[in-house]
Amino acid sequence: MDLNFTPEELAFRQEVREFVASSLPPDIQHKVLNGLILQSDDYIRWQKILHAKGWGGASWRKDFGGPGWSATQQYIFEEECAAAGAPRTIPFGLKMVAPVIMQYGSPAQQERFLPKILAAEEWWCQGYSEPGAGSDLASVKTRAVREGDHYVVNGQKTWTTQGQYADWIFCLVRTDTEAKSQRGISFILIDMKTPGITVRPIITMDGAHEVNEVWFEDVRVPVENLVGEENAGWTYAKFLLGHERTNIAGIGIAKREIARLKRIASLETKNRKPLIEDPMFASRIAQIEIDLTALEITNLRVLSAEAERRAPGPEASILKIKGTEIQQAITEALVQAVGTYALPLRREAMAAGYQGDAVGPFYATPLAANYLNMRKLSIYGGSNEIQKNIISQMILGL
Amino acid sequence: MDFTFTEEQQMLLDTTRRFVAKDYGFEARRQIKEKSADGFSREIWQGLADIGLLSLNVPEADGGLGGSAIDNMLAMNAVGEGLLLEPYLACAVLATKTLALLGNDAQRAEWLPALAAGEKIVVLAHDEPKTRFDRLAIDTRSWPVGNGYLLTGHKCVVTHAGSADMLLITARIGKADETGPLAVFCVPVDAPGLDKTTYNTVDGVRASDVRLNQVFVPATALLDGGADSEAKIAEVLDFGLAAVCAEAVGALDKLLAATVEYARNRKQFGQPIGKFQALQHRMADMVLHIEQARSMSYLAAVRCTDTDAATRARAMSAAKVVIGQACRFVGQQAVQLHGGMGVTDELDVSHYFKRLMAIELQFGSTDQHLEQYAAQLA
Numbered sequence: 221m222d223l224n225f226t227p228e229e230l231a232f233r234q235e236v237r238e239f240v241a242s243s244l245p246p247d248i249q250h251k252v253l254n255g256l257i258l259q260s261d262d263y264i265r266w267q268k269i270l271h272a273k274g275w276g277g278a279s280w281r282k283d284f285g286g287p288g289w290s291a292t293q294q295y296i297f298e299e300e301c302a303a304a305g306a307p308r309t310i311p312f313g314l315k316m317v318a319p320v321i322m323q324y325g326s327p328a329q330q331e332r333f334l335p336k337i338l339a340a341e342e343w344w345c346q347g348y349s350e351p352g353a354g355s356d357l358a359s360v361k362t363r364a365v366r367e368g369d370h371y372v373v374n375g376q377k378t379w380t381t382q383g384q385y386a387d388w389i390f391c392l393v394r395t396d397t398e399a400k401s402q403r404g405i406s407f408i409l410i411d412m413k414t415p416g417i418t419v420r421p422i423i424t425m426d427g428a429h430e431v432n433e434v435w436f437e438d439v440r441v442p443v444e445n446l447v448g449e450e451n452a453g454w455t456y457a458k459f460l461l462g463h464e465r466t467n468i469a470g471i472g473i474a475k476r477e478i479a480r481l482k483r484i485a486s487l488e489t490k491n492r493k494p495l496i497e498d499p500m501f502a503s504r505i506a507q508i509e510i511d512l513t514a515l516e517i518t519n520l521r522v523l524s525a526e527a528e529r530r531a532p533g534p535e536a537s538i539l540k541i542k543g544t545e546i547q548q549a550i551t552e553a554l555v556q557a558v559g560t561y562a563l564p565l566r567r568e569a570m571a572a573g574y575q576g577d578a579v580g581p582f583y584a585t586p587l588a589a590n591y592l593n594m595r596k597l598s599i600y601g602g603s604n605e606i607q608k609n610i611i612s613q614m615i616l617g618l
Numbered sequence: 619m620d621f622t623f624t625e626e627q628q629m630l631l632d633t634t635r636r637f638v639a640k641d642y643g644f645e646a647r648r649q650i651k652e653k654s655a656d657g658f659s660r661e662i663w664q665g666l667a668d669i670g671l672l673s674l675n676v677p678e679a680d681g682g683l684g685g686s687a688i689d690n691m692l693a694m695n696a697v698g699e700g701l702l703l704e705p706y707l708a709c710a711v712l713a714t715k716t717l718a719l720l721g722n723d724a725q726r727a728e729w730l731p732a733l734a735a736g737e738k739i740v741v742l743a744h745d746e747p748k749t750r751f752d753r754l755a756i757d758t759r760s761w762p763v764g765n766g767y768l769l770t771g772h773k774c775v776v777t778h779a780g781s782a783d784m785l786l787i788t789a790r791i792g793k794a795d796e797t798g799p800l801a802v803f804c805v806p807v808d809a810p811g812l813d814k815t816t817y818n819t820v821d822g823v824r825a826s827d828v829r830l831n832q833v834f835v836p837a838t839a840l841l842d843g844g845a846d847s848e849a850k851i852a853e854v855l856d857f858g859l860a861a862v863c864a865e866a867v868g869a870l871d872k873l874l875a876a877t878v879e880y881a882r883n884r885k886q887f888g889q890p891i892g893k894f895q896a897l898q899h900r901m902a903d904m905v906l907h908i909e910q911a912r913s914m915s916y917l918a919a920v921r922c923t924d925t926d927a928a929t930r931a932r933a934m935s936a937a938k939v940v941i942g943q944a945c946r947f948v949g950q951q952a953v954q955l956h957g958g959m960g961v962t963d964e965l966d967v968s969h970y971f972k973r974l975m976a977i978e979l980q981f982g983s984t985d986q987h988l989e990q991y992a993a994q995l996a
Contacts, residue, residue, distance in 0.1 A: 354957050356886045379958050424961050425968030431958075490750050500985050552946075559750055560775045560979055565820040577815045579827055580747065580774065588820045592972070595953050596961050603957060605896060 223517070225296075232293055236300040243269050249305040250572060253480070255586035257428075257570045260343070260385040263307050267314075267340035276338040277314055279463075284322055284330070285338050291523045295467065302472025303479075310382060313337040313344035317390045319463045320407065320456050324448040333388075333409070345383040347391030347410070347434065348457070351376060355606040357392070358401045358454065362436060364393035364408065366443070366450075371395075371408060373416075373439040379600070383419050383432035386412050396451050407453035409445040416440075426592035427567045461602070468536065468601065469519045469543035474512050477550045481505060484557050484583050495557060504556075508549050515542045534614035537607035544597035544604065551591040558584040565589060621916070623692065630685075631692040633669055638700030641665060644966045651703055656781040657824040658703040666704060667736030675714045680730040687857060691864040691919040698868025701969055703823055705739060705778035711861050712854060713740040716786050719850045720802055720843040729784075729804075742786045742802075742854070743773035743828055751982040753855055754848070756800060758789040758830065766836040767791075769803060772829050779826035780816035782807055786841070787830065788851060800848045802841040809833045821976040822969060853923065856934050859981040860918035863941045866977045867915045870908045870944060873952040873970045877901060880956055897955060904948050911944035932994055935987035942984030945974035 225233065248262045270276045278294050280286020289297065302308065309315070318337050321329050336342040353359045362375025373393055383389070389410050396404030410417070416439040421429045448456055482505065485496040495501050522535045555562040561580035568574060570586045579585075598604040612618045623631070641662060650659045666672055671693055676682020683689075690711065697706050710733070717729050717740070732738040749755040758771025769789055779785060785805045792798025805812065811833040816826040843850045878901060881892030891897055914937040921933035949971040953960035960967050978984060 349958070352885075354884075354886055423963040425963050425972060427963070488750075489748055491752075495750075500989055504985075555975075555979075556983060556985060559983065560745055561747070563775050563819040563821070563976055563979060564817045564825065566817050577817075579815055579817055588975075591975075592820070592961075592968075595950070595971075596958075598954055599957050599961065603954075605894075605954075608896070 223520075225292075229292060229296060233296045233300060236297050237304070239273060239275075240300055240304040240306060243273070244304055244306050245269075247572065248307060252305040252307055253476070254583065255480075255570070255590045256572050257567070258307055260382070263310050264340045264343075266307050267309065270309075271339050276340075277318065278309075279315060280318065280338070281322070284318075284334055292520075295471075295519070295523055298467055299472035299475070302470075303476050305476065308473070310343070312346050312382070312386075312390075313342065315463055316346060316460050317344055317388075317409070320390070320447060320460050323459060324407075324456050326444075328444070329409070329447065342387040343382070343385045345380050345386035345389050345412075345434075347377040347380065347389045349377060349379040351378050351433075355603050357457065358405070360392045360394050360405050362391065362393045363397070364395050364406060364441070366395070367440075369443050370440045371443060371446070373408075373410065373436045373441055375436050377434045377436075378422070378431075380419070380432045380434045381430055383412075383434055384421065384429065388412060389434065390447075392453055392457055395453075399451065402454045404451050405453040405457070406450050407447045407456045408441055409447065410436075410439065410441050411445075414439050414441065424593065424596070426589040427565065428589070428593060430593075462536075469515055469539040470547055471512070471516050471519055471543070474515075474543070474546050474550065477547065477554075478505070478509055478512065480583075481508075481550055481553055481557065484554065487581070487583070488557050488559075501553075501557070504553055508546060508553065511542070511549075512546050515539070515546060518542070534610050537602075537610045537614075540601065541598075541604045541607050547597055548594050551587070551594045554587045555591045558587055562588045562591075623688070627689060627692055630674075630689055631696060634671060634693055634696035635699065637665060637669055638696050638702070642700045642702065644701075644969075647701060647703065651822050656778075657818070657822075658705065658778075658781070662702075663704050663739075664736050666706065666710075667734065671706070672710045672714075672736050673734035675711055675718065676730050676734045677718050680718065680726050680734075682730065682734050687860055687919040687922050690857070690861055691915060694861045694864035695868040695871075698865035698870075698973075699872050701869065701872075701966070701973055705741065705781065707858065707861055707865065708741040708778045709733065709739050709782075712742040712858050713786055715854045715857050716742050716802060716841070716851075719854060720841040720847065722842060724838070725804065725841060738783045739778065739781055740784045740786060741776060741778050741782045742788075743776040743779060744788045744851075744855070745774055745776070746772060747774045751986050753852065753982075754800070756788055756790055758787065760789040760791050760801065760803060762791075763834070766834055767803065767840065769805065769830045769833045769835065772827070774827050775819065775825045776828050777819070777823055777825045779807070779814060779828055780824050785812075785828065787828075799845075800851055801843070802847070802851065803835050804839040804841065805830070805833060805835055809835065819976065821973040855981065856922040856930065859934055859938060860915070860922040862977045862980055863911075863915040863918045863937050866941050866945055866974060867908070867912050869970045869973055869977075870911060870948050873948055873967065873974075874901070874904050874908055876967055876970075877904065877952045877955050880959075891955075900951055900955065904951055907944040907947050911941050914940040928994065932991060935982075935991040935994075938982055938987040939984050939991065942978045942987070945978045946984075949974040 251258050275287055277286040278297050282288035321333055364371040364373045391408055391410055392405050395406040416437040418435040420433045422431045486494045488495040490498045519539055561584040564579050565588050673682040674685040678684035714733050760767045760769045787803045787805050790798045791801050811831045813829045814826045819825045882890055884891050917933050918937035921930050924930040952967055953971050956967050959965050
């Protein structure tokens with residue numbers, strides 16, 4: 221048993237750290253470290269920088285233009301990027317649709333789509349969720365009817381994250397209404413510029429526009445945009461979800477946010493002493509940090525098991541539940557740290573370069589919005605309740 | 619023991635509830651929030667005056683209803699249920715109570731009838747940055763000059779100050795290096811040297827940071843509570859604490875009802891999600907939290923005027939701890955159980971959630987009151 225990284229892994233960590241330190245644009249870093257609003261261009265710029273280095277697709281195989289890293293290297297890379305204040309990579313292209321295209325797509329699809337994903341030339345979004353479906357993904361109602369060399373798509377998707385920027389959407393559609401729910405589903409790629417697509421924003425409780433509803437009305441999609449076989453989409457969907465659940469513990473992000481919490485707790489005061497010296501608050505931070513340590517080791521155990529059998533198992537559910545609980549606990553502690561100055565909700569002051577009135581300390585500005593926004597963590601990507609069902613069924617055999 | 623309400627009290631609750639139900643649907647509230655200059659409706663405010671709610675905390679001697687803390691609790695239950703944006707807590711509870719307890723005859727005669735009639739809005743500005751809810755750690759200074767006082771200081775997150783005609787500012791009397799007695803001053807919002815920054819808060823109301831830079835007020839502006847000023851201010855703040863506890867209970871009831879309704883109707887995997895035992899137990903836990911919270915809001919209402927300082931302090935802290943924990947648990951579970959819909963601005967759930975989040979931070983956080991209670995254990 222050895223809980224240390226190998227010398228090679230440590231050298232790799234150092235290489236990543238130095239590259240990120242010298243390449244991450246300071247303006248983007250400032251936004252991430254202070255919880256300010258990121259624009260789509262911030263994500264694109266960072267992806268292009270990584271791509272130029274050959275690190276654009278951290279999880280990609282070499283033959284598709286990735287660096288061919290091990291699971292541990294990917295973990296180290298993500299942790300270093302997060303800790304330094306790099307924006308998280310937008311997963312829909314890189315980590316969701318790309319693996320599906322690599323595994324099940326035609327050579328023509330691989331050639332058409334993968335390079336543009338890597339180079340951040342095309343933005344992808346996900347068309348899985350539908351109104352009323354939630355975590356019951358197989359209840360897809362959006363219809364795709366074959367008419368000659370096109371599918372005609374009608375239906376509605378929801379919770380489409382960053383859909384307002386997307387060039388392409390990958391969708392689960394029903395191509396056979398007679399079949400049982402999980403059969404008769406197909407996986408298709410749709411150009412967002414196709415006539416008949418409408419995107420409507422959903423505003424979340426922090427006032428942000430992150431998610432959307434997407435309507436399809438007689439949208440004609442060329443049959444060559446079908447991935448794999450017709451009616452076999454559920455297999456690809458499950459494959460994709462397996463990938464979605466890797467690196468979901470968010471260790472790097474949690475570490476960065478704990479550092480922010482400590483920074484703020486040392487600037488705030490209680491009884492004329494730094495808040496971080498207050499026994500109650502200090503023990504709150506300590507508890508979070510201890511929970512994170514346990515999660516980090518659990519994550520590394522899962523990674524090393526994965527190195528042997530690749531596909532992430534139901535252990536991913538443990539990482540998702542604990543990871544999201546810890547991230548949410550940090551946002552709660554941040555709100556508590558600044559007390560009533562968490563109450564002003566001023567989205568305009570969350571934009572970089574805001575010049576208007578200052579209210580309270582600068583670092584307090586985004587904390588309420590961050591807290592509200594992070595409520596989504598335990599809901600999306602398969603709610604934590606669904607993850608517990610997976611644990612009961614797959615690990616406990618109940 | 620008697621946990622029943624008098625006929626008059628039940629009537630007060632029913633009237634207020636009826637008013638809220640009739641004129642304060644969620645869509646109406648959204649229109650008010652987005653369209654009105656104050657972030658609340660002057661028309662609704664007048665309506666609240668018309669049903670007598672704004673004179674509830676005005677003593678009978680001053681022409682008001684002279685209601686008790688229990689009466690106020692029932693009114694605040696309805697305020698919480700309706701998620702009212704109007705300055706009921708800020709003006710009709712805190713400011714009214716301050717004037718009633720500390721004001722002299724002239725000050726009471728000038729302001730209380732106007733407040734009861736809904737003609738004027740006055741708010742109490744007490745909290746300061748860096749004090750972390752320590753209600754006595756007030757740095758705002760006032761010192762006598764000629765026939766009045768100069769005030770200098772910074773009040774933070776003062777709810778509805780942007781719509782007020784007058785502010786009640788707490789300050790210590792004395793030179794900058796002295797810690798004199800706590801006092802309250804009437805300060806017109808347009809006084810030279812007074813600067814306001816107004817913004818929206820997370821729960822959808824407006825608040826301001828108020829900076830006073832050598833603001834002059836005449837001697838008649840001092841609410842002379844005499845030697846008891848500090849104790850009277852504490853009584854006002856405890857009255858406010860009990861009020862938000864009651865408001866929280868109203869909001870908690872609504873959130874539970876919405877969640878149970880949703881669990882009954884929302885189908886997943888072929889059945890209503892309310893049939894899943896794991897979720898049933900979660901909602902049962904919500905009930906436990908809410909009933910504990912309701913009990914503590916009764917205790918807070920009964921004890922907030924208790925003359926024994928230790929008894930009162932213990933009860934207020936215990937109430938705020940239980941209420942704060944209920945706000946957190948029930949709020950978070952309601953959002954979680956509503957799934958994606960719970961985090962949208964479109965649904966009322968997120969708005970109740972945000973008001974509960976704010977209540978948790980007002981009049982001292984859960985942590986602070988737990989610590990204050992612990993300090994009294996011996």
